[in-house]
Amino acid sequence: MSILDIIMNILAIGVPFSVALLLAALGEMFNQRAGVFNLGCEGIMSMGAFLAFLPPFFLKTGALAPWANLLGFAGAAAAGAVLGLLFALVTVSFRAPQGIAGIGLQMLGWGAAGTLFRHYVGGVTGIGGVPPLPIPFLSQIPFFGPVLFNHNIVAYLAFLAVPASWYVLFKTPWGLKVRAAGTHPRAADTMGIKVTRVRYQALALGGAMAGLAGAYLSLCQAKMFADDIVAGRGSIAVALVYFGRWHPAWILSGALLFSLAQALQLSIQVLGIKFPYEFAVMLPYALVIAVLAFSRRSRLRGPAELGKPYDRETRI
Amino acid sequence: MNKGFNALYGTIVIAASALAAIAMAAVILIAVGADALGTFRVILTDPLKDTFGLTEILVRAVPLILIALGIAVAFRSGILNIGAEGQMQAGIIAATAAALYLPGLPKAVLLPLVLAAGALGGGIWAWIAGALKARLGVNEILSTVMLNYIAAQFYTFFLRGPMIDPNELQTGSGTPQSPRLPKEAWLDRLIPGTRLHTGLIIAIVLAVLVFLFLWRTTSGFRMRAAGAEEKAARYAGIDVEKYIIAAMVVSGAFAGLAGAVELTGVHRRAIEGITSGYGFSGIVVALFGGLHPAGIVPAAVFFGLLILGADMTQRSMGVPANMVLVLQGAVILAIVSAQMFLGNPYARDRLARRLRLPRRPGPKTLEDAAAEGGLKQ
Numbered sequence: 196m197s198i199l200d201i202i203m204n205i206l207a208i209g210v211p212f213s214v215a216l217l218l219a220a221l222g223e224m225f226n227q228r229a230g231v232f233n234l235g236c237e238g239i240m241s242m243g244a245f246l247a248f249l250p251p252f253f254l255k256t257g258a259l260a261p262w263a264n265l266l267g268f269a270g271a272a273a274a275g276a277v278l279g280l281l282f283a284l285v286t287v288s289f290r291a292p293q294g295i296a297g298i299g300l301q302m303l304g305w306g307a308a309g310t311l312f313r314h315y316v317g318g319v320t321g322i323g324g325v326p327p328l329p330i331p332f333l334s335q336i337p338f339f340g341p342v343l344f345n346h347n348i349v350a351y352l353a354f355l356a357v358p359a360s361w362y363v364l365f366k367t368p369w370g371l372k373v374r375a376a377g378t379h380p381r382a383a384d385t386m387g388i389k390v391t392r393v394r395y396q397a398l399a400l401g402g403a404m405a406g407l408a409g410a411y412l413s414l415c416q417a418k419m420f421a422d423d424i425v426a427g428r429g430s431i432a433v434a435l436v437y438f439g440r441w442h443p444a445w446i447l448s449g450a451l452l453f454s455l456a457q458a459l460q461l462s463i464q465v466l467g468i469k470f471p472y473e474f475a476v477m478l479p480y481a482l483v484i485a486v487l488a489f490s491r492r493s494r495l496r497g498p499a500e501l502g503k504p505y506d507r508e509t510r511i
Numbered sequence: 512m513n514k515g516f517n518a519l520y521g522t523i524v525i526a527a528s529a530l531a532a533i534a535m536a537a538v539i540l541i542a543v544g545a546d547a548l549g550t551f552r553v554i555l556t557d558p559l560k561d562t563f564g565l566t567e568i569l570v571r572a573v574p575l576i577l578i579a580l581g582i583a584v585a586f587r588s589g590i591l592n593i594g595a596e597g598q599m600q601a602g603i604i605a606a607t608a609a610a611l612y613l614p615g616l617p618k619a620v621l622l623p624l625v626l627a628a629g630a631l632g633g634g635i636w637a638w639i640a641g642a643l644k645a646r647l648g649v650n651e652i653l654s655t656v657m658l659n660y661i662a663a664q665f666y667t668f669f670l671r672g673p674m675i676d677p678n679e680l681q682t683g684s685g686t687p688q689s690p691r692l693p694k695e696a697w698l699d700r701l702i703p704g705t706r707l708h709t710g711l712i713i714a715i716v717l718a719v720l721v722f723l724f725l726w727r728t729t730s731g732f733r734m735r736a737a738g739a740e741e742k743a744a745r746y747a748g749i750d751v752e753k754y755i756i757a758a759m760v761v762s763g764a765f766a767g768l769a770g771a772v773e774l775t776g777v778h779r780r781a782i783e784g785i786t787s788g789y790g791f792s793g794i795v796v797a798l799f800g801g802l803h804p805a806g807i808v809p810a811a812v813f814f815g816l817l818i819l820g821a822d823m824t825q826r827s828m829g830v831p832a833n834m835v836l837v838l839q840g841a842v843i844l845a846i847v848s849a850q851m852f853l854g855n856p857y858a859r860d861r862l863a864r865r866l867r868l869p870r871r872p873g874p875k876t877l878e879d880a881a882a883e884g885g886l887k888q
Contacts, residue, residue, distance in 0.1 A: 234652060238840070281844075291847035294591045294652050298794060299843030306836025307539050313831035314543040422833075430656040437650065473668035480660040487649045508857060 199338070201462065206342040209458030213450040214346075214353045215240075215408045215416060219432035220439065220446045221360045222404025226279075227436055228364060229397035230377035231286055232502045234297025236405045237429025238304020239278045243271035243409025245308035248420040249315070251322040264325050264414055268349075271410035272403040278304065279402020283395040290504035301429070309422045316420065324418035325349060347415050354447075356404075361443040373397050377498030380505040390505050405429065427480065434483045438490050441497055449486075456482050520852075520859050528849035535841035536834070545830045553828055554820030564819065566705040570777060571815035574599075574769040576714040576808055578793030580721045581765025583802040587725060588758035589738030594640055594655025595766040596790025597662030598633035602767025603774050604669050605632025607689050607781045610696035611674070618695040625696045626713075626771045633767015634760045636662060641759025645752040651759070659790070670781060689781040698776035708776030714811075717765075718804040734758055766790065788836070792818065795839045798846050814839075 219236055226233040247267035254263040282300050285291045325347045333344040364370040375383035376393040384390050412428070413420045431453060439446030460475035533551070540547040558564035578595045585592035592598075606629035613621060640658055643649035670687035679686050698708040725731040736744040737754045744751055769789065778785060796814050800806030821835035852858050 285844050285848050289848040290851045291844075292850075295794075295798065296844060296847045297652075298591075298593060298791070299840045299847065301840070302791060302795075302836050302843065303535065303840030306833050306838075306840055309833035310539055310831045310837060311542060313833065314829075427656065427660050430653060434650075434653045434657070437653075471668050471672060473664040473671075477661045477664045480657040483657045484643065484649070484654050487653060488643055488647045 201466075203338055203341060205455060205458045205462050207345070208461065209451070209455040210342055211346050211350050211416065212454030212457050213447075214350045215411045215428055216432050216435060216453055217408075217447060217450040218353050218356065218411060219405045219408035219429060220435040220450060221356055221443060222401035222408070223433050223436045224360070224401075224439070224441055224443065224446060225364070225373060225397045225404075226401035227501055228377045228441055228498055229373045229394045230380060230498055230500045230503065230505070231283070231394055231398055232293045232297065232433075233279070233282055233286075233300075233398065233401060234294060234430065234433060235278065235282050235300025235304065236297075236401075236432055237425055237427070238301040238308075239275045239402050239405040240409035240412070240425045240429045241304045241308040242278060243275050243406030244413040244424050245312055245409075245420055246274050246406075247271040247410030248322065248413040251324070251414065252316060252320065267414055268407060268410045271406040273406070275402040275404070275406020275409070276399040277402070279398040279400070279405075280395060282402070283398040286504065287391055287394045287398070290506060293502050293504075305422075312420060312422065319419055319421050321419045322414070325415045349411055349415055353411070357443045357447045364443070369393075369396075374498070376505075377500055380500055381507075384505075384507055390507070394505075405432075408432070431479070431483055434487055437497070438486050440490075452486075453479055453482065516863060517859065520862065524849050524852040528845035531848070532838070532841040532845035535844070536838045539834065539837050540830065543830060545828060550824050550828055550830050550834075553824045554817060557823045557827070558816050558819040562702075563705065566702060566707040567819050568812060568815040569711055570706050570708070571818050572808075572811040573708070573710045573714050573776070574773050574789045575793055575796045575811035575814055576718060577769035577772065578766050578789055579796035579800060579807045579811060580714075580718060580804060581762035581769075582793055582797040583800070583804070583807060584721065584725065584734070584765070585758050585762035586797060586802050587738050588734040588754055589741060590641070590644065590755055590758060590762075591652050592637065592640070592655055592759060592762045593652055593794065594637060594658050594662075594763070594790070595769075595793050596786050596788070597655070597659035598636045598763040598766035599770035599773075599786045599790055600662045600666040601636035601763075602629035602631075602633035602770035603781050603785060604666060604674075605629055605767065606771035606774050607669075607674060607692070610692040610775070611690065614693060616695060621693070621695040622698070622775065625692075625775060626768060629771020629774070630764040630768040633770065634764035636767070637759045637763020638756065641756040641763075644759070645755045667783070670783065674781065676780070687783055691780045692775065696775055697779055698772065706777055708772075710772035710776040713768075713772060715808065717768075718808050722804040730754075730757075766793070769793075791836075792839060795842055798843060 219240060223233060223236055247270060250259075250266040250270065251263040254260045259266065278300065282296065285296045286293045327345055328348050328351075330344040334340040336344070364373065372383065372388050372393045375386075375388055376390045376397070380390045408428070409425065412424050417424055435446055435449040435453065438449045456479045460478045463470060463475045464472050537547040540550050558568055578599070582592055582595060606625045609625045609628035610621070613624060616624070636658060640651050640654045643654050644651040667687060670689060674689045676688055676690040678690070679688065698710050701707045701709055701711065725735060733744070733749045734754050734757070736747065737749055737751045741751055770786065773785060773789075774781060792814055796807060796810045799814070800808070800810035817838060818835050821832045821838070824830045824834065825832040
């Protein structure tokens with residue numbers, strides 16, 4: 196294998212790895228732009244991964260079988276939105292401290308997915324998953340073909356979600372409301388923006404996207420479900436939003452960086468380099484800490500009221 | 512509005528949030544087709560039926576008390592330590608190393624050394640997150656979460672590599688676990704024939720010490736001040752950064768000690784899955800106990816009961832033991848939601864107004880005047 200082949204392999208594995216991180220981080224970006232720090236992302240992803248796994252697991256034959264994956268994605272998005280709304284109830288309406296509430300949602304999601312999985316499925320079982328969809332002609336290009344144009348449909352859509360969320364956040368009235376709710380909720384309120392409603396909407400959207408990210412893990416990436424399938428990706432996605440300065444393009448580059456680190460650690464294991472695999476597995480997590488340590492200045496560009504509940508009745 | 516109403520209001524809020532938490536767990540129980548009421552009954556009563564159950568509750572309460580005490584110190588100082596799970600594993604690695612590589616010492620020397628090593632290991636692991644927060648402004652929630660995953664890898668690395676039981680290599684089974692610790696490093700059993708060990712005494716003594724530290728010493732006051740109102744603390748000349756790091760290290764030391772106590776008291780060798788989620792349950796216990804040692808001890812016993820009860824329902828009712836995570840998550844959400852209603856007098860007044868309760872005599876408000884029709888334009 197030449198060096199170029201190795202690099203191509205790492206890229207071809209790494210690019211699809213980034214999809215789950217990307218979807219979750221874009222969703223979290225909307226949450227945080229609206230002023231809510233949702234650490235429950237990890238739990239929502241667990242629930243999404245599990246619910247998406249169910250239809251293809253149960254509907255192996257029958258009239259609905261061709262639609263099983265789609266049903267899975269729809270179910271995961273719906274459940275994610277519901278959990279996002281639950282988080283909104285707790286943190287926006289009840290103004291609970293968001294960090295702790297996020298841990299609560301995380302445990303709730305982990306526990307619910309694990310309990311339901313053990314009851315309905317029992318052990319690790321594979322599913323067909325979403326097949327790859329090579330783009331005609333483009334996938335034949337040497338090097339770039341396998342790296343960019345030989346993935347499944349969800350991956351392409353997720354990359355399209357980057358410009359789409361940029362457009363929504365910066366070019367639509369709703370995006371402006373979201374940013375206002377996270378930057379200066381009192382001013383937004385004075386201008387007639389319903390801050391509470393906007394935060395609920397952003398959390399529902401963010402939750403749905405985290406649900407989809409979980410669905411991607413079970414349907415497209417692992418093609419199975421396990422209790423620890425999310426393995427910290429939800430928290431990494433939250434960290435990526437900081438690293439990505441709350442901007443879709445930077446978040447995309449962050450997601451790619453981490454998934455390439457992940458692909459690199461896998462290829463270190465596959466190449467049989469004498470190196471305890473545990474250290475390879477830690478690599479992405481250590482990278483998150485390093486990146487957070489070196490992106491401290493980016494916090495200045497973050498939503499000013501991030502993490503602070505808004506109460507329209509308190510005095511200034 | 513009177514004291515009676517205030518007490519009633521508090522009771523209603525607490526009852527409502529308890530019901531909300533139970534309802535969230537019941538949704539999952541019904542989804543797995545279990546008899547929800549029966550499951551709760553088994554969880555809450557089965558462990559109380561015999562000595563075994565009672566001692567096992569306390570066995571689980573010991574690490575919960577220790578971890579929750581540490582988390583309370585951190586939360587009181589304004590930092591959210593989610594990393595107890597990893598700090599516990601770091602503590603177990605350090606304690607195992609001390610017990611295995613310092614042989615031939617008498618028990619009176621070795622056991623305290625092993626426990627201290629555990630606290631040191633957890634403290635150092637937490638120091639990373641504290642220093643990153645204080646010096647570089649790294650969000651401690653994210654860094655401690657990441658450090659949990661890293662610690663888990665270190666833990667399996669040590670159990671598979673440098674610390675593996677030589678017997679496992681000889682027999683070829685290769686179970687990742689350390690050799691049995693020398694007897695000099697064991698905590699004694701309080702009741703022979705059960706697993707209840709003297710770690711319980713350590714935990715309760717430390718609960719008292721934490722109370723004395725936080726509420727009776729200057730350093731404790733400064734820590735709480737830094738957590739309660741950072742800006743005011745800075746104006747008062749408190750070195751907030753120093754106390755952030757100190758609180759994190761203390762918090763990690765407690766988690767590491769919990770690991771060492773679990774190691775020397777219960778398992779007596781480092782095995783996989785030894786932490787079994789105590790690091791996360793400790794957060795729930797700390798919150799449920801009101802971040803106060805006097806609340807944490809009973810809260811830890813209660814959650815020891817829940818965790819043991821959930822294990823029992825797995826056997827007797829076929830409800831997966833993960834159920835207890837759902838319950839804990841729901842409890843956290845319910846507690847933090849209730850805080851607004853309990854801690855915010857405006858919320859109470861608003862309810863009283865809606866219920867049209869007689870008000871304390873006081874200056875008339877515009878609303879009153881308007882209601883009486885006396886407001887002249």
